[in-house]
Amino acid sequence: MTLHEIRELLDARVLAGKNHLDVEVKTAFSADLMSDVLAFAKPGSIMITGLTNPQVVRIASIVDNSAILIVRGKIPPDETIALAEKLEIPVLSTKYILFETSGRLYANGIVGCIRKIEGPGSVVPL
């Protein structure tokens, strides 16, 4: 799906990166724990989170997320948006909760970055 299509599906507001919505997204990682995003998110994936601080943008830049999708209708502070514009990372905000957002994307062909964690250091890929 493109970010355009994701925006439509989730009735989301585009808060940053309006000109970068043609990007194609195949994978997603949902988390409110940034440590887990750093450990498991794949490059090009969309980060789905309820956090809104600027750290979220820096993490997305470090792990090469294609975009940040903020759930529960939260609107990030101005500094988060400004940083996202600077680092050219699109930020979308949807009113759906994390579960609904993830489920709707999954139903439309977006898959997770990994399948499960089997044990310490043992990641089961898709």
Added chain:
Amino acid sequence: MSQKYEFSFPVKGDNFDDAGKASIQIKKRLKGLGITGDVLRRTAIAIYESEVNIISYARQGNINIRVTDDNISINIRDSGPGIADIKQAMQQGYSTANDRIRKMGFGAGMGLFNIKNCSDDFEILSKANKGTLLKILINR
């Protein structure tokens, strides 16, 4: 001819607002040196985790990066409390993070483990009340 690049970034402890700033600058600089893809990403993640560790636990620290044709070697030195039990600290889920750290979405006890995962070689040297030195090597 083989070329070598070396540069350092200071990191101030307790400065959560700026967490990740050094890492993003370093990533940009490494990209400028022609490092791309998985190597760039693993290096950036290892440095980011280390930067957050300094901010969370130490008064100050320093990130030193050396790039050669073969590898990237990163030394992260801090003047924090040191790690009493390195084996325990390496375990997934073990954390001494406070509420403030956790509120930012960190302190899950994944940091050192994740750094090791991103590295081709990883070593921790630590002395109680003196500080910690992380030695990270990533092959190009």
